[in-house]
Amino acid sequence: MNIGLISVRYAKALLMFAQNNNKEDEVYAKAKFLQDVFVNTKALHTALENPLLSKQNKRELIITASGGKVSDVFMRFINLLLENGREACLQSIMLQYQEVYNESKNIIRGTLITAVEIDDATMSMLKKSVEQKVEGTLELEKTVNPEILGGFILDLDFIRWDASLSRQLNSIRNQYIERNRRII
Template sequence: MSDTIIAKRYATALFQLGQEKLKLDQIETELRTLREIFLSNEELVKFLKHPRLSASQKKQLLSDTLKGFSKETLNTLMLLIDRHREEIIPEMADHFILKMNDVKGIADATVYSVNPLSEVEKQRISETFAPKVGKQTLNLTNIVEPSILGGIRLRVGNRIFDGSVSGKLNRIERQLVSTNNRR
């Protein structure tokens, strides 16, 4: 079974537990924090996968480090350690966050622009494009990319909305080439 399927199952189980205990928002916050810790510290996964560390040592490290976390989140992490699945913790957190976003009508999106966008510009982009992808709002991450020349390129999941100058130039070029090939 692939790690993705396993991560989804753990995320779903934790999500259902969070619903029962009315702790979804708290667990989401904890998993966002945990995901950042794992993504910013690649050595942590290597450390947790080290064969000389016993499961009890790994559990102790996590419970000491994550003292303010809910019992539900900690128990899930301990279960992952018992089953030698430490490497799927960030992916499990991602799946949980996606489930929360679906419930809240939120989608994560990336906006590429020539200059950093202001909060007002991000808000306008969110208001404009959220309905187009069937969501109420978008969590925008702005990436400055001078190669787009102007305008913006927005990526929401698998969908790309390209209103950049470089994108328009590429479309014009393809159109001209296909017109010339027909002759």
């Protein structure tokens, strides 16, 4: 079984069903929450793969992992997964749902790495500037890494903008080394 293909199909179907019921934002929030639970609770995936657990126990487990209260749309999705024996694919489906949701809403996810913590005004100015260039909504996660010395690194989906001081210093160092090699 190809989990990637299955996950994409289920995620797209869930998005269409959620959009038809105007619940796509609510399902997106559940998908993000559930994904965090999967990352922090390794035993959840193992439990969903366990053939000894009944479908009812797995249903209750998924609902509990989702925060206890789920919408009718999400409950129907859970039931569909359990009927088709695809509960082991839930984590992958939640990841794919976030991807197709972001694509449908033109949301670009990214990470901003800085040497020091930046204030909200700087963050919003940078975010607004990048949103104009990419013509979409930006969902940024901030990370502090003192090793870059200064500047920032912005990772957006498949684009990386490295304006860090450490990269610039490395570039200068490499140019200096290259010039000295020619002399010798």
